[in-house]
Amino acid sequence: MARKVLTLAEVRDGSLRNVSFEAIAAAKTIAEGGEVVSVLVGDQVQAHANELIYRGADRVVVIEHPNLKFYTSDGYSQALKAVIDKEQPEGIVFGHTALGKDLSPKLAIKLDAGLVSDVVAVEEAGGNIVFTRPIYSGKAFEKKIVTSGIIFATVRPNNIAPLERDESRTGSVEALAVEIKDLRAIVKEVVRKTAEGVDLTEAKVIVAGGRGVKSAEGFKPLKELAEVLGGAVGASRGACDAGYCDYSLQIGQTGKVVTPDLYIACGISGAIQHLAGMSNSKVIVAINKDPEANIFKVADYGIVGDLFEVVPLLTEEFKKLKVHS
Amino acid sequence: MNIFVLMKRTFDTEEKISIVNGKINEEGAEFIINPYDEYAIEEAIQVRDKHGGEVTVITVGSEEAEKELRTALAMGCDKAVLINIDDDVEEQDQYTTAKVLAEYLKDKNPDLILAGNVAIDGGSGQVGPRVAELLGIPYVTTITKLDIVDGGKVTVVRDVEGDEEIIETSLPLLVTAQQGLNEPRYPSLPGIMKAKKKPLEELELDDLDLDEDDVEAKTKTIEVFLPPKREAGKILQGEIADQVKELVQLLRSEAKVV
Numbered sequence: 001m002a003r004k005v006l007t008l009a010e011v012r013d014g015s016l017r018n019v020s021f022e023a024i025a026a027a028k029t030i031a032e033g034g035e036v037v038s039v040l041v042g043d044q045v046q047a048h049a050n051e052l053i054y055r056g057a058d059r060v061v062v063i064e065h066p067n068l069k070f071y072t073s074d075g076y077s078q079a080l081k082a083v084i085d086k087e088q089p090e091g092i093v094f095g096h097t098a099l100g101k102d103l104s105p106k107l108a109i110k111l112d113a114g115l116v117s118d119v120v121a122v123e124e125a126g127g128n129i130v131f132t133r134p135i136y137s138g139k140a141f142e143k144k145i146v147t148s149g150i151i152f153a154t155v156r157p158n159n160i161a162p163l164e165r166d167e168s169r170t171g172s173v174e175a176l177a178v179e180i181k182d183l184r185a186i187v188k189e190v191v192r193k194t195a196e197g198v199d200l201t202e203a204k205v206i207v208a209g210g211r212g213v214k215s216a217e218g219f220k221p222l223k224e225l226a227e228v229l230g231g232a233v234g235a236s237r238g239a240c241d242a243g244y245c246d247y248s249l250q251i252g253q254t255g256k257v258v259t260p261d262l263y264i265a266c267g268i269s270g271a272i273q274h275l276a277g278m279s280n281s282k283v284i285v286a287i288n289k290d291p292e293a294n295i296f297k298v299a300d301y302g303i304v305g306d307l308f309e310v311v312p313l314l315t316e317e318f319k320k321l322k323v324h325s
Numbered sequence: 326m327n328i329f330v331l332m333k334r335t336f337d338t339e340e341k342i343s344i345v346n347g348k349i350n351e352e353g354a355e356f357i358i359n360p361y362d363e364y365a366i367e368e369a370i371q372v373r374d375k376h377g378g379e380v381t382v383i384t385v386g387s388e389e390a391e392k393e394l395r396t397a398l399a400m401g402c403d404k405a406v407l408i409n410i411d412d413d414v415e416e417q418d419q420y421t422t423a424k425v426l427a428e429y430l431k432d433k434n435p436d437l438i439l440a441g442n443v444a445i446d447g448g449s450g451q452v453g454p455r456v457a458e459l460l461g462i463p464y465v466t467t468i469t470k471l472d473i474v475d476g477g478k479v480t481v482v483r484d485v486e487g488d489e490e491i492i493e494t495s496l497p498l499l500v501t502a503q504q505g506l507n508e509p510r511y512p513s514l515p516g517i518m519k520a521k522k523k524p525l526e527e528l529e530l531d532d533l534d535l536d537e538d539d540v541e542a543k544t545k546t547i548e549v550f551l552p553p554k555r556e557a558g559k560i561l562q563g564e565i566a567d568q569v570k571e572l573v574q575l576l577r578s579e580a581k582v583v
């Protein structure tokens with residue numbers, strides 16, 4: 001059954017987030033041959049429209065308005081509701097990002113719809129669109145279907161493979177004028193606390209530190225390793241509680257749940273709450289001086305040793321590799 | 326001020342998950358207040374202590390949730406409401422839960438509603454924003470700071486994937502709590518004694534003038550499964566420098582991730 005499916009594209013730091021392309025891929029599966037329309041919302045974002053076509057969107061609708069410069073649920077829901085009323089899609093896909101998480105439940109109410117959040121896989125099976133999503137912070141998974149109304153889902157970054165970029169794809173780009181008004185919550189200021197660079201939930205490589213890192217200073221070698229690998233730095237709650245780093249880096253059951261290709265745990269004991277957030281990573285490396293540490297039970301490769309010795313050596317070794325390749 | 330907290334009872338974070346007859350096995354499991362909801366409760370109590378008023382903690386759940394409601398009362402909430410829909414509703418999803426909560430709240434004139442930003446079991450993060458939208462009030466999610474000034478103006482700090490947004494808004498308002506908002510208190514012994522006498526109201530769907538059809542779930546879980554068990558891998562041996570070399574080789578040629 002062919003469906004028209006809408007996706008929301010997200011721009012961050014002047015470029016499209018990868019999850020925008022992953023949402024298009026998920027939308028293709030849901031569309032079952034129908035049209036995929038990507039929506040680009042913001043203030044001066046039109047320039048990104050063609051990229052969405054190259055990534056598989058059949059059509060792009062652009063909504064620009066000065067009041068859309070910062071994300072607000074009121075502003076964005078007015079924009080999205082206008083496209084949805086016009087396009088009458090049978091499916092909608094957002095990224096499960098700060099923005100997508102905040103906006104999707106509001107729209108779901110406006111559409112009197114269900115919503116499957118934080119999806120890691122989507123397939124057509126037995127006449128249904130079946131979504132797989134983690135529950136209990138990744139300790140288990142569930143498969144869900146939508147039983148009534150529009151098929152609405154948010155997809156977790158880094159899990160659904162985007163389509164191959166192809167510049168020969170063509171499609172129309174249309175502007176839609178929408179009046180954005182009556183914002184009840186206004187963003188006064190954005191305080192940048194994260195480093196420029198790779199977002200933790202989208203990183204292919206994560207170097208994470210625990211209480212074993214011992215100080216804020218102690219994170220430096222981890223940052224260097226992450227940099228060489230083009231990855232991001234994460235942390236255990238132990239490290240966050242001790243004040244070595246910001247809570248926004250926390251990985252685990254009450255932090256971020258991540259699924260990078262490579263997770264390097266340094267000085268992390270492997271408490272169950274931490275494992276919930278990272279044990280679905282593709283490959284796990286543990287560096288810990290305690291051979292009995294629980295983290296070794298989930299690690300593909302382990303080095304028993306002092307992280308302050310091992311991590312800098314690793315950085316050196318990866319640097320060599322880079323020079324050679 | 327008329328303050329409400331939405332609270333979910335959930336598995337203790339220490340619990341391992343197992344599946345029996347296609348369902349998550351709850352037998353013998355320890356339950357707790359969803360950790361994010363503890364921040365919501367703490368903040369609600371602090372707001373009340375500063376601005377006056379009353380804190381009501383509400384849950385949609387089974388009879389067993391009385392224990393977590395009593396804990397919330399022991400922390401300092403004034404009243405508790407347990408909405409038990411187990412007998413009326415077979416399939417429940419976030420649509421259901423939000424509808425039930427909003428129906429209860431709609432004639433209570435809430436000034437401030439606090440929820441957790443996500444439940445660590447269901448994990449959708451939908452319920453807070455859904456309730457706000459059903460009530461027609463603004464919301465701000467994942468907040469780490471809340472300042473209410475007289476006249477109902479509110480400044481909140483919102484965590485956005487590690488960055489901070491300073492947001493101005495006004496009451497009535499719903500916010501969802503992020504880690505870092507506060508340090509939840511433990512119930513004190515006198516608090517626990519007092520909690521036993523605080524009002525705990527039990528309601529069913531009928532009491533809310535809702536039919537099963539009004540809250541019918543829009544989604545359905547068709548399967549629950551555990552992730553493939555991770556095998557303990559290889560602990561490298563030898564001189565540290567050699568181990569490091571071997572590791573890089575393995576990551577490259579065996580695991581193919583770098």
Ligand SMILES: Cc1cc2nc3c(=O)[nH]c(=O)nc-3n(C[C@H](O)[C@H](O)[C@H](O)COP(=O)(O)OP(=O)(O)OC[C@H]3O[C@@H](n4cnc5c(N)ncnc54)[C@H](O)[C@@H]3O)c2cc1C
Nearest residue numbers: 210211212236237238252253254255267269273274289307
């Ligand atoms: C409700 C609740 C929610 C929680 N949520 C989370 C969560 O989301 N994420 C999370 O991570 N935790 C969470 N926790 C905390 C969790 O239980 C652990 O306390 C925490 O993960 C421990 O952090 P850690 O491994 O860094 O510290 P520790 O357990 O103290 O481990 C430090 C490790 O470092 C090693 N070490 C020390 N020095 C060195 C060195 N020089 N070189 C190499 N290794 C060294 C030690 O051998 C040890 O294994 C939660 C707890 C509760 C109760």
Ligand SMILES: Cc1cc2nc3c(=O)[nH]c(=O)nc-3n(C[C@H](O)[C@H](O)[C@H](O)COP(=O)(O)OP(=O)(O)OC[C@H]3O[C@@H](n4cnc5c(N)ncnc54)[C@H](O)[C@@H]3O)c2cc1C
Nearest residue numbers: 331332385417418419422440441443444447449450451452
């Ligand atoms: C009898 C029963 C049957 C169920 N059947 C199904 C089913 O078939 N399929 C399915 O998917 N789920 C089912 N559930 C789970 C339930 O629908 C969801 O867990 C619930 O809707 C909350 O969603 P969530 O866990 O994603 O919470 P989130 O949206 O992540 O929670 C965010 C915040 O909302 C508030 N909140 C969430 N839930 C409640 C609550 N119950 N009471 C008060 N505040 C709350 C809390 O503040 C919480 O921190 C069932 C639950 C029960 C009790």
